[in-house]
Amino acid sequence: MKKQLQYLLEKRAQFFVSKDERNVEEAVERKQRLFEKRDAEIVRCSINSQIVSKHVMETGGRLAYLAHYQFLIKHGSKMYVEEQVEERRAYFERGELVKDEKIIVSEEMVPPRLEREMLVDERISYKYDRAKAVRYAETWWNSYNPAFPRFKVDCTNFISQCLYAGGAPMTGYPNRAKGWWCKNNNWSYSWAVAHSFRWYLSGARVGLQAVEVSSPEQLMAGDVICYDFEGDGRFNHSTIVVAKDANGMPLVNAHTTNSRMRYWSYEDSTAYTPNIRYKFFHIIDRK
Structure with missing residues (x-):
């Protein structure tokens, strides 16, 4: 055989x-x-x-x-x-x-709606180190850091680890529907589930934050792309930008189908449909 x-x-x-x-x-x-x-x-x-x-x-x-x-x-x-x-x-x-x-990996279930964190006087400041996030994505794109849990559908868990390696702070523990965190063998929905992660990035005002941009060309290494393959409003994949091609378009790393330097659009994926929708998130510093 x-x-x-x-x-x-x-x-x-x-x-x-x-x-x-x-x-x-x-x-x-x-x-x-x-x-x-x-x-x-x-x-x-x-x-x-x-x-x-x-x-x-x-x-x-x-x-x-x-x-x-x-x-x-x-x-x-x-x-x-x-x-x-x-x-x-x-x-x-x-x-x-x-x-x-x-082998097709079954997709994750959509969790309950996230709770928004309220702004507080003592806000969390951080500087996002894109080089460290990309280095983590290159180190672990085809393996699994034993310091974190591993999932059958592992894409968002992997991207969260990359962002954390870049200095993004965890918030919301121990409420799974609040913030973005992974501690004590537990995690928030936003840490590990693509749909929750997409909505967290759209509205977070405490801790890890991002701004949505309109096109992939605007992204930098260390930024994030979220994918709704069927175009039905349910996001089911996440990737991190690690480089740009000769046209200035993102190349990404990802887990589940472990990928390195893959073209951002995923038109070569078995999950791709003509109805696909993307969200492009630029990770920002919080000073």
Whole structure:
């Protein structure tokens, strides 16, 4: 089974670079369309696998594995590496690969409405260190800091950790519907749930604060993008800006489908729909 899996990954890696439209997977087509739209090119692709579990039956079996993609991107005069890790499952019958699919992680539940924190005379001052936030995002994009909880849907928990590493202060403990915090093996809704995080950033007046901007070009490294994939008002993903491409557009890191230097729009994602809505948040200092 391992040999068949390795052959599959080698073939898939070739598809990302090839211009041949025959037998191309939908995921490859989405990626190629996005790069064509950006006037960028995938120069090279490699995919490594790590088997997570193996189940062998009398006539077949299945493997759960992690596929680590590395794309060498040429965009204008710039070259950079984009990375992504997918959880996948391969099925075999009588020694032949019969099916390979991405494992879709079920989305989180929308929590109760957040409580707004009242302004107080003794406000919390902080200076947001973007370099530290980005350094954290680069260090932990494909692993998990044991100092924090880990979630099946981990995107917002990861972004919160990045902001905290940049000096954003926690507030609201121990009320889960108030503020933004993670302490004593507990956390606020806004710390770990994408929808709550989006609404927290829109209205926070104490502790971590942000201003919404109208376009991705206005964002800087260390800023945040929130995603409503279906356009139904329920936000279900969060990313952090770590760099800009040759056109000044954000490249982001994220968890759940662990990603590094990914183009901000997520048009290559299986979760993408034409109804997608974004919120762009510029993190501000509180002096």
